[in-house]
Amino acid sequence: MMQDTNPAALDADVVVVGGGPVGTTTALKLAHGGMRVIVLEAREANLLEGRATTFHPPTLEMLESIGVTEELVRRGLKAPYYQFRDAKLGKIVxxxxxxxxxxxxxPYRLQLEQSHLTKLAVDGLEAHPLADFRTGSRVESVTQLPDGVEVHVDGGEVLRARWVVGADGMRSVVRTGLGLDFSGHTYPERYLVLSTSLPLHEMMEDLAAVNYVADPEAWHVLLRNPAGWRILFPAPPTAGTDEEVLSDEYVRRELRRVLPEADLADLDRVTLYEVHRKVAERFRVGDIFLVGDAAHVNNPLGGMGMNSGIHDGMLLADVLLAGADSDALDEWAANRRAVALEFVGEETEGNWEALREDDEERRARKREEWRALEADHGAQREFLLRSSMLASLK
Ligand SMILES: Cc1cc2nc3c(=O)[nH]c(=O)nc-3n(C[C@H](O)[C@H](O)[C@H](O)COP(=O)(O)OP(=O)(O)OC[C@H]3O[C@@H](n4cnc5c(N)ncnc54)[C@H](O)[C@@H]3O)c2cc1C
Incomplete structure (x- = not known):
């Protein structure tokens, strides 16, 4: 039936709902491949969030196909090493x-705020004759028709496309409109992220650009990017309401766990996030697909959310551009769901468990496991194939 679709009656081959890093890169790949795409982004402005700062190797490889990798690498900070540390013992491995x-x-993690990628992709869409990037366009619902998909936009406009990609983030209206379950859990802690331009690499001994610091009471992560450093702390339920966690007193106390001399004036930005582990029941329903946070959200420890979302979108675009064989689309959906559940979910949760472990014997065992990696080239490669996400694409 799909073959009967009259392309002239369609507004686009693909409508992408959501103009975050996943929606914009997917759309640009489709446009480069010769498809007409419309991206509908709800927000008028302020699209340039800085949540993610890590790009993994396979993501950089995939983004070559839309011509942005070279510029990302030019702007970013290459992190060829990363450390597991202990708050009291310092560097473990x-x-x-x-x-x-x-x-x-x-062969490195590229440290750069995700907003750089989104901006490059939006610029690419705006310059592309087959792409139409629209801000201030909130999608209200999507409807599968026998010969395509209808997209209802706030304000009354209705668009028709052959396919719709829901890249509209964790509260996706595309997913909820399809009635898909999004089960999982919300972690007990929120994550408090402090951004500073203080040179932590000069103030603390022997830091890499990416450092996971284990501590049963106050584990944290120290991440460098070209704009400065980010320090991520868990804020447990006992820390109080969001307002209390964001209070000067609380933020100062956390900051001084790591930098005893620092004060609030040293901070450029303070943000607080809820953290979830949830995966949609299906990633494909007919001609409608879910990618990125609309399909799965995970603990950010390991930096895999945006990366795996980009992998979803790039791989989906490959299947659509290769002729959109229905079996191949089902296989894409099943594979990407398995990666979200079994790979990203397990890796990121494993990082969380290791950092917060409070049993002294298990902590010592973990430290030994980490140290053993340094001495064993083969084991280190296996470990890094997973943490770099290369193993998720095999
Ligand atoms: C503290 C923290 C650190 C992180 N660090 C990393 C990291 O280092 N590496 C990594 O890979 N990931 C990281 N992540 C996760 C990463 O930020 C997300 O996975 C990523 O932003 C998801 O991109 P997305 O495009 O799928 O969704 P989003 O970025 O949420 O974009 C969705 C877009 O859809 C739009 N939208 C929503 N509803 C509608 C609608 N109805 N109509 C039209 N538009 C709509 C929104 O306005 C938004 O622009 C981190 C997350 C957190 C919280």
Whole structure:
């Protein structure tokens, strides 16, 4: 029946709902492949969020196809090493992405705020004759028709496309409109992220650009990007309401756990996030697909949310551009759901468990496991193939 669709009667081949990093990159890939795309983004402005700061090697490889990798690498900070540390003992192990030099063209984590990618992708869409990027366009619902999909936009406009990609984030109206379950859990802690331009690499001994610091009372993560450093702390339920966690007193106390001399004036930004682990029941319903946070959300420890979302979109675009075989689309949906559940979910939760472990014996065992990686090249490569997400695409 799909073959009967009259392309002239359609507003686009694909409507992408959501103009975040996943929606914009997916749309740009489709346009580069010769499809007419419309991206509908609810917000008028302020699209440039800075949640994610880590780009993994396979993501950089995939983004080559839309011509943005070179510029990302130029702007970003290459992090060829990362550390597991202990709050009291300091560095436990430093892992070297160099062991992946035969597995990827990018043997490092690239540290750069996600807003750089979104901006580059939006610029690409705006310059592309087959793409139409619209802000201030909130989608209210999508309806599967026998020969395509109808998209209802706030204000009354109705668009028709052959396919719709829901890239509208964790509160996706595309997903909820399809009645899909989004089960999982919300973590007990929120994550408090403090951004500073203080040179932590000069103030603390022997830091890498990416550092996971274990501590049963106050584990944290220290992440460098070209704009400065981010310090991520868990804020447990006992820390109080969001307002209390964001109070000067609370923020100052957390900051001084890491930097005893620092004060609020040293902070450029303070943000608080809820953290979830949830996966949609299906990633495909007919001609409607879910990608990115609309399909899955995970603990950010390990930096895999945006990355796996980009993998969803890039791989979906490959299948659509190759002729949109229905079996291949089902296979895409099943594979990507399995990656979200079994790979990203497990990896990120494993990082969380390791950092917060409070049993001294298990903590000591974990430290030994980490140290053993440094000495064993093969084991380190296996470990890094997973943490770099290369193993999720095998
Ligand atoms: C503290 C923190 C750190 C993180 N660090 C990393 C990291 O280092 N690496 C990593 O890979 N991931 C990281 N993540 C996760 C990452 O930020 C998200 O996975 C990523 O932003 C998801 O992108 P997206 O495009 O799917 O969704 P979003 O970024 O949420 O974009 C969705 C877009 O859809 C729009 N929209 C919503 N509803 C509608 C509608 N009805 N109509 C039209 N438009 C709509 C929204 O306005 C938004 O622009 C982190 C997350 C947190 C909280």
């Amino acid at each position: 430093e892992l070297d992405f160099g062991v992946l030099h035969q597995d990827t063209r990018y």
